[in-house]
Amino acid sequence: MSDSTFFKVMIIVAVVVSIIICAVIMKAFHSGRSSMPKYDERQQLIRGRGYMIAFYSIIIVMCLIPVIMTQEMIHFLGDILFFIPLILGIMIHVMYCIWNNAYIELNLKIKNWVIFMLCISVFNLALGAISIKNGNMVEDNVLQVQALNLIVGGLGLVILVELLIKMAVDRKGADEDEESEA
Numbered sequence: 001m002s003d004s005t006f007f008k009v010m011i012i013v014a015v016v017v018s019i020i021i022c023a024v025i026m027k028a029f030h031s032g033r034s035s036m037p038k039y040d041e042r043q044q045l046i047r048g049r050g051y052m053i054a055f056y057s058i059i060i061v062m063c064l065i066p067v068i069m070t071q072e073m074i075h076f077l078g079d080i081l082f083f084i085p086l087i088l089g090i091m092i093h094v095m096y097c098i099w100n101n102a103y104i105e106l107n108l109k110i111k112n113w114v115i116f117m118l119c120i121s122v123f124n125l126a127l128g129a130i131s132i133k134n135g136n137m138v139e140d141n142v143l144q145v146q147a148l149n150l151i152v153g154g155l156g157l158v159i160l161v162e163l164l165i166k167m168a169v170d171r172k173g174a175d176e177d178e179e180s181e182a
Contacts, residue, residue, distance in 0.1 A: 037106075049096070057089050061088050075142065090155065098166050117159065123153070124149040125154070
């Protein structure tokens with residue numbers, strides 16, 4: 001078997017294994033028979049609006065990049081520049097859905113999800129820190145793709161913190177409602 005055929009087979013195997021792992025993880029996060037997320041109608045409407053806001057935010061950021069950034073900044077960011085609008089769009093969508101109570105699925109096992117998100121965030125931050133330690137983060141005055149590990153890890157932590165704040169706010173509101181009824 002030639003090297004290119006072996007490489008192609010390994011990619012196919014990696015994709016199949018990744019799909020199986022994702023299916024197992026999805027099942028671990030959801031109660032009931034289905035591993036698919038379930039939302040009520042209100043949540044679906046809010047999520048749709050969140051997607052719309054995120055989409056237009058991505059377009060606006062993509063239009064602003066050449067206007068507000070210098071050539072040196074664009075050169076320094078390199079390939080990361082293409083991910084900035086996407087990361088901002090994801091962040092806007094998730095934040096909008098969390099604050100409008102449309103992020104948590106009806107059949108989600110929240111504890112498992114929080115632990116997984118924390119692990120993924122810490123793992124990405126660790127990979128970013130290793131890249132910085134090894135001096136691989138910036139080469140030839142261009143930020144390397146490894147910076148995405150720091151960005152994704154930070155985004156995961158921001159989502160977790162925001163979710164915990166929202167849950168605390170909701171709990172406090174529920175407690176105040178109970179006290180006012182008594």
